[in-house]
Amino acid sequence: MEHTSTLEKALRGVAITCVILFFMFPIFWIVLMSFQTNETILRVPPSIIFDPTIQNYVALITGRLETSAGSLEINFMSNLWNSLFLSSASVAVGLILGVPAAYAFGRLKFRGSEDIAFTLLSFRFAPPLLVLLPLTIYFQQIGLADTYFGLIWVYQLIVLPLILWIVRGYFEDIPADIENAYRVAGHSWFSTFRKVALPLAMPGIAAAGLLAFIFAWNNFIFALVLASADKQPVTVGALAFVTASGIQYGQVAAGVVLSILPTLALALYAQRYLVEGLSLGAVKG
Amino acid sequence: MSDTAIPARTRRFRISRKALPYVLSLPALLVCIAILIPFFTAVAYSLQRYRLSQPWARRWNWGENYWDFLFDPSFWNTLQVSLTYAFLTVGIELLLGLGIALLLQKRTRFNNFVSIMLLMPLMTAPALASLMWKLMTNPGFGILSYFAAFVGLEDFRWASAPQTAMLTVVLVDVWVYTPFIMILLLAGLRSLPQQPFEAAALDGVPRWFVFWRITLPMLTPFLLTATLFRAIESIQQFDIIYAMTQGGPGDKLTVFQVEAYLNFFQSTNVGRSAALLMILWVITYILSMIFIKQWLKLRERARGEI
Numbered sequence: 283m284e285h286t287s288t289l290e291k292a293l294r295g296v297a298i299t300c301v302i303l304f305f306m307f308p309i310f311w312i313v314l315m316s317f318q319t320n321e322t323i324l325r326v327p328p329s330i331i332f333d334p335t336i337q338n339y340v341a342l343i344t345g346r347l348e349t350s351a352g353s354l355e356i357n358f359m360s361n362l363w364n365s366l367f368l369s370s371a372s373v374a375v376g377l378i379l380g381v382p383a384a385y386a387f388g389r390l391k392f393r394g395s396e397d398i399a400f401t402l403l404s405f406r407f408a409p410p411l412l413v414l415l416p417l418t419i420y421f422q423q424i425g426l427a428d429t430y431f432g433l434i435w436v437y438q439l440i441v442l443p444l445i446l447w448i449v450r451g452y453f454e455d456i457p458a459d460i461e462n463a464y465r466v467a468g469h470s471w472f473s474t475f476r477k478v479a480l481p482l483a484m485p486g487i488a489a490a491g492l493l494a495f496i497f498a499w500n501n502f503i504f505a506l507v508l509a510s511a512d513k514q515p516v517t518v519g520a521l522a523f524v525t526a527s528g529i530q531y532g533q534v535a536a537g538v539v540l541s542i543l544p545t546l547a548l549a550l551y552a553q554r555y556l557v558e559g560l561s562l563g564a565v566k567g
Numbered sequence: 568m569s570d571t572a573i574p575a576r577t578r579r580f581r582i583s584r585k586a587l588p589y590v591l592s593l594p595a596l597l598v599c600i601a602i603l604i605p606f607f608t609a610v611a612y613s614l615q616r617y618r619l620s621q622p623w624a625r626r627w628n629w630g631e632n633y634w635d636f637l638f639d640p641s642f643w644n645t646l647q648v649s650l651t652y653a654f655l656t657v658g659i660e661l662l663l664g665l666g667i668a669l670l671l672q673k674r675t676r677f678n679n680f681v682s683i684m685l686l687m688p689l690m691t692a693p694a695l696a697s698l699m700w701k702l703m704t705n706p707g708f709g710i711l712s713y714f715a716a717f718v719g720l721e722d723f724r725w726a727s728a729p730q731t732a733m734l735t736v737v738l739v740d741v742w743v744y745t746p747f748i749m750i751l752l753l754a755g756l757r758s759l760p761q762q763p764f765e766a767a768a769l770d771g772v773p774r775w776f777v778f779w780r781i782t783l784p785m786l787t788p789f790l791l792t793a794t795l796f797r798a799i800e801s802i803q804q805f806d807i808i809y810a811m812t813q814g815g816p817g818d819k820l821t822v823f824q825v826e827a828y829l830n831f832f833q834s835t836n837v838g839r840s841a842a843l844l845m846i847l848w849v850i851t852y853i854l855s856m857i858f859i860k861q862w863l864k865l866r867e868r869a870r871g872e873i
Contacts, residue, residue, distance in 0.1 A: 294670060298681065301667055305685050308742065311710055312699050324708045383595035386588035395588065400859065402599055407855040408606075409803050411824050412844040415831050416605035416612065438598050446595065454870065471587060500692035502806040507828075517694045521810055524698065531702065538699055542691045549690040553683050557754045560689075560747060564792060564865040565754045 309542075315535035323531050338536035347533065356529075358537055360512065361519030365541070368505070368515055369498040372434050373491050376441035381487060384446050385475060388453035389461070399446065403562070406443040413439065414507045421508065428510045436504050441494040444562065448493070451563040452486030453479060489555030496545045496552075516541035612841035619835035632842035641818060641826075645843065649822040651733065652808075653801040656740040661794055663741065664748030671749075672756050682753060689746040693739075697810035700739045701726070726811050732819045739807050744800075748793045755789030756782070788865050795858035799851050823847040 315323060317334040341347045347354040386392065387399045417436065418427070426432035456479060464474050480487075502517040509518065520537050523529065549556065557565055616628040636642040667685070671678040688696065703711045704725035715723035726735040759782070767777045783790075805824040808814065814821040814829060821829070823843055830840035 297666075298670055301670070302681060302684070305688055305742065305746070308696075308699050308703060309687060309691075311703060315702065326713070328708070328710050328713055379595045379598060382591040386591035390588040390591070392588040395592070398592065398596060398599075402595070403859065404852070404855055405599065405602060407799050407851055407858070409824055409827075409844055409847045409851060411805070411827050411831075412609050412841075412848055413602055413605045415827070415837070415840060415844070416608035420605060420608070435598070435601070439602060442595060442598065451866070451870065496690060500690075500695075502692060502694035502810070503824075506809075517692045517806075520695060520698055524701070531705075531708065534698070535702060538695055538702075541695055545690045545692070546687055549686055550683065553686065556686060557750055561751055561792065561796075561865070562862070564862045564869060565751055565789065566758075566869045 312535050312538055315532055316539045318532050318535075320530045320532060335532075338530070338532040339540070341533055342536055342540065347529070354529075356523070357512075358516075358519060358523065358540075361514055361516045362540060364509075364513055364519075365499055365515035365517070366544075368430065368433055368437065369495050371430070372437035372441050372498045373445075373494045375434055376438055376445045376494055377487065377491055379438070380442050380445035380490075381449055381480075384449035385453050385479060387446070388450040389456075389458075389479070399450070402443050402446055405439055406562070410439065410503050411507070414504065418507060428508065428513055430513060433505065433508055433513065436508060437498050437501065439504075440497050440501060444494050444497065444559065445487075445490045447562045448490040448559060449483060449486050451558075452483040456482045485555075489552060489559060492548055492552040493555065493559035496548055499545050609841045609844060612837050613845045615838050617837040617841075619837060628838070632838045633846075635839075636842070636846075641821070642843070644818055645821050645823055645826045648733075648818075648820060649802055649847075652737065652740075652804060652820075652822055653798055655733070655737045656744070656801045656804075657794060657797045659737070659741050660745045660748050660797060661790070663745045664793070665752055665790070667745070667749045668752035668756055671753060674757065682750065685746045685749060687746075688743050689750075691743065693743050693806040694810040696743050697736075697739050697807045700735070700742070701811060704735065727816060729816050729819050732812060732816055736808050736811050736820060739811065740801070740804065743807070744797060748797060751793045751796075752786065752789055755786050759785050788861065788868075791861050792858070792865055795854060795861060799854045799858060802850060802854075803847065 314330060316338055317336065318332050319335055319337065322329075322332040342356070342358045345356055345359055347356055387395050414436070421427040421429075421432050426435075460482075461474050461478050464478050465471070469477070499515070500517065501515075505513070505515050505518045509515075511519075511522070514522070516537075520534070520541055523537055524534055552559075613632055614627060614629050615625060616631065617625045671682050691699070700711075703709045706712050706724060706727075709725075712723060712725065715725075724731065726732050763781050763785075764777065767781060802822075803824055804822060805828070808820050808822055808825050809828070812820055814825040824847065827840045827843045827847075830836045830843065
């Protein structure tokens with residue numbers, strides 16, 4: 283393979299450049315927009331040279347928009363807080379429910395365990411609205427409509443299969459002999475689980491938790507259907523934000539930047555596990 | 568330890584040992600069962616005449632909602648739009664993803680860096696990605712509208728024009744999800760055994776031949792998994808389309824879930840909405856059964872390689 287010609291090298295270079303441009307440009311452009319005032323955004327032709335301003339971020343964080351028509355209240359920060367709370371709580375619940383179940387499916391294997399694990403997996407692929415629309419009616423009847431509790435429960439639809447299938451793989455990878463040796467020494471299953479299996483599977487559990495957090499954060503449809511304005515996460519909140527009157531484009535862009543920053547940062551941190559998480563444990567990175 | 572304590576301990580242990588897996592998985596199972604209830608409710612709704620605006624007229628009409636679809640042009644429109652969207656997005660993403668994976672195949676610092684950077688769109692919430700593209704395609708100040716005008720496409724209105732609405736949402740989907748296919752195929756490519764390639768290089772086999780006869784066949788399980796995974800998600804796409812145009816202009820982008828959402832919340836026709844979702848569910852169920860088989864094969868392989 284040593285005979286790569288200069289022409290081929292040049293073509294590869296052009297191709298890579300196009301790829302990077304296409305995938306990076308939107309993020310780059312939105313970040314630029316978020317530091318501009320409406321006047322510089324509306325300039326024709328557009329330019330990347332302008333006096334950066336942090337006014338958009340200040341307005342979002344303080345929750346007060348000063349416009350020519352007066353000042354306007356926005357609760358973007360509460361959307362951000364909702365996202366953080368809903369995602370963290372869903373992942374916490376998902377881990378508490380999912381890790382013991384993953385251990386049962388991966389290590390203990392019992393009658394029906396495969397069927398149940400697959401049923402759980404198939405939830406991941408069913409149309410979410412199929413469950414959400416009847417749930418809106420049920421939630422109203424049992425008083426869970428527009429509660430964090432109800433939302434966190436529904437979030438398990440995406441969080442639980444992910445945690446279950448990734449963590450299960452990690453439990454399966456621990457040689458059974460290690461656990462057996464510990465058991466033979468007279469320890470109960472619980473202390474074996476706690477002292478041997480859990481620490482050994484910890485990287486998998488951490489990775490599954492991080493990925494589940496990202497997916498929960500990025501979810502849109504659950505909250506759109508089930509949450510009212512004060513419980514909405516950023517994905518739904520930012521959209522409503524665009525149609526708010528008196529809003530400036532720079533502020534919308536700043537809102538987008540603040541909303542995607544946490545997941546991008548987490549993804550960079552957890553990138554070693556992304557392949558595995560995205561393929562639900564089928565492919566190792 | 569006293570003599571009596573030991574049998575007591577073992578007995579308790581034996582009982583718990585049998586029940587243990589059930590006890591451990593019970594909480595997760597309960598959550599699932601709670602999710603199965605709305606599913607069966609949806610099946611029931613789909614067999615009823617049920618409008619939220621006329622609760623008194625609610626009754627079982629059995630297959631009527633489904634039967635009506637046969638003569639309902641808007642149902643065929645939904646099916647057509649959904650399939651078009653799924654085929655376009657998965658097709659483009661597959662070709663592009665494979666191309667990029669091949670470009671980045673060598674494990675160099677630069678390639679690894681690029682592949683990590685390319686994950687950023689994938690980690691952006693699809694609804695927010697749509698919002699970003701909405702800002703970029705705004706007729707007043709959008710940079711892409713400016714570019715379109717620059718290359719001679721006057722008054723190119725992206726998602727708000729019926730002719731280009733599909734193109735725009737497909738573009739956003741491609742932007743978000745191509746990295747998914749790319750990263751799976753890249754992991755696949757890098758996990759392939761090296762011997763066949765070395766042997767082919769020694770024998771001076773032309774590279775297109777190596778690609779078609781060695782690389783592609785060995786990559787097939789990864790290609791299939793990635794394609795099915797995307798197809799299942801793409802036929803159900805909601806976030807990108809809803810955030811971009813809410814199914815408009817007109818009914819240009821009313822894919823299954825968007826149409827079902829609008830039926831439920833705007834025309835409050837619960838029966839039709841549920842029937843639409845059931846049809847979508849059958850499609851995704853078939854796809855996911857094929858997918859899970861394929862996925863299991865890969866999973867066993869990944870486990871075997873440790």
